[in-house]
Amino acid sequence: RAYNFNAGPAALPLTVLERAQAEFVDFRESGMSIMEMSHRGAIYESVHNEAQERLLSLLGNPKGYKVLFVQGGASTQFAMIPMNLISEGQVGSYVMTGSWADKAFKEAKLVGGAHVAASSEDKKFVAIPELSSIKAADNAAYLHVTSNETIEGTQFAEFPDAGSIPLIADMSSDILCRPIDVNQFGMIYAGAQKNLGPSGVTVVIAKEELLAESPSNIPTIMRYSTHYKNNSLYNTPPSFSVYMVNEVLKWIEEQGGLAGIQSKNLEKAGLLYDHIDGSDGFYSGVAEKSSRSIMNVTFRMQSEELEKRFVKAAELEGFVGLKGHRSVGGLRASIYNAVPYESVKALSDFMNHFRQTQG
Numbered sequence: 565r566a567y568n569f570n571a572g573p574a575a576l577p578l579t580v581l582e583r584a585q586a587e588f589v590d591f592r593e594s595g596m597s598i599m600e601m602s603h604r605g606a607i608y609e610s611v612h613n614e615a616q617e618r619l620l621s622l623l624g625n626p627k628g629y630k631v632l633f634v635q636g637g638a639s640t641q642f643a644m645i646p647m648n649l650i651s652e653g654q655v656g657s658y659v660m661t662g663s664w665a666d667k668a669f670k671e672a673k674l675v676g677g678a679h680v681a682a683s684s685e686d687k688k689f690v691a692i693p694e695l696s697s698i699k700a701a702d703n704a705a706y707l708h709v710t711s712n713e714t715i716e717g718t719q720f721a722e723f724p725d726a727g728s729i730p731l732i733a734d735m736s737s738d739i740l741c742r743p744i745d746v747n748q749f750g751m752i753y754a755g756a757q758k759n760l761g762p763s764g765v766t767v768v769i770a771k772e773e774l775l776a777e778s779p780s781n782i783p784t785i786m787r788y789s790t791h792y793k794n795n796s797l798y799n800t801p802p803s804f805s806v807y808m809v810n811e812v813l814k815w816i817e818e819q820g821g822l823a824g825i826q827s828k829n830l831e832k833a834g835l836l837y838d839h840i841d842g843s844d845g846f847y848s849g850v851a852e853k854s855s856r857s858i859m860n861v862t863f864r865m866q867s868e869e870l871e872k873r874f875v876k877a878a879e880l881e882g883f884v885g886l887k888g889h890r891s892v893g894g895l896r897a898s899i900y901n902a903v904p905y906e907s908v909k910a911l912s913d914f915m916n917h918f919r920q921t922q923g
């Protein structure tokens with residue numbers, strides 16, 4: 565297997581892939597693959613419901629929350645959130661932390677109205693704004709944060725208090741990487757393709773009161789209430805992706821739940837950041853230390869030429885996905901839940917070797 569540091573779609577646990585392989589052709593002795601089954605049948609529905617229950621269970625079974633499985637990626641949520649939640653005269657307040665926050669903000673601007681609650685643009689998004697500087701607008705329908713900026717490599721260590729309005733978090737690139745208190749949030753959403761499974765399904769975990777009633781002047785499929793009232797079976801769900809999410813969730817349980825996953829993630833991120841910090845400037849971290857992501861480790865070298873050589877040499881050794889996002893350059897190792905410690909150790913050894921030979 566490759567050392568897969570892709571930012572998304574990203575590595576999946578090997579045991580999950582193997583389990584899926586074993587039941588790929590004949591699921592639960594049905595004589596069919598799960599992707600050939602009716603989504604209205606008992607077998608698929610049991611998987612669908614199990615995945616929802618398992619997700620809530622991993623999150624501590626918060627009361628009054630519902631899980632939706634929708635399509636269109638997190639990018640569709642950028643539009644659905646303002647379409648559903650902003651009323652006449654209101655805006656969405658956004659914490660501007662980087663590329664993904666900006667995309668979410670721009671959609672809200674098109675649909676309802678958007679306000680900047682705080683921004684780290686003056687720091688080129690290498691830090692998360694101070695929590696005390698985050699102020700939602702008086703007419704805000706919600707406060708939106710991007711818990712982990714996949715491109716810049718920053719992550720909220722703690723979340724702002726949104727007061728009486730819902731706090732909404734795009735957790736596409738760090739969902740289930742650590743324990744969180746779901747009760748702080750009105751809504752959490754994430755495209756599956758980093759920490760949850762394959763692409764094709766987007767998970768929304770929200771307080772039922774935000775989902776139960778939606779404006780009737782938006783298309784049916786774009787209303788949260790449509791998915792809520794139909795248990796995410798209004799139309800054909802991405803059934804194979806949902807099944808895979810359920811398998812990934814089982815795997816997370818086997819890792820000791822979110823506390824177990826967090827300690828492994830801290831170990832992996834610590835290894836890389838310690839290496840970067842101890843490299844006498846040969847490698848340098850992009851994000852400020854207090855805002856560093858444990859999912860996307862972004863770093864630079866002294867020249868772009870050296871970075872190119874690094875990526876090339878790494879590829880020859882079986883390392884995939886280390887080039888930084890095209891919008892910011894540099895290097896990035898995405899070390900999501902499923903990336904094994906051994907891969908990260910191999911990368912750290914490779915970085916060491918590269919420094920010894922090229923430095």
Ligand code: PLP
Pocket residue numbers: 572636637638639640664710712713714715734735736737755756
């Ligand atoms: N939000 C974050 C933080 C992301 O990292 C990404 C994708 O990388 C997205 C949103 C967009 O997700 P999707 O491709 O599912 O629309």
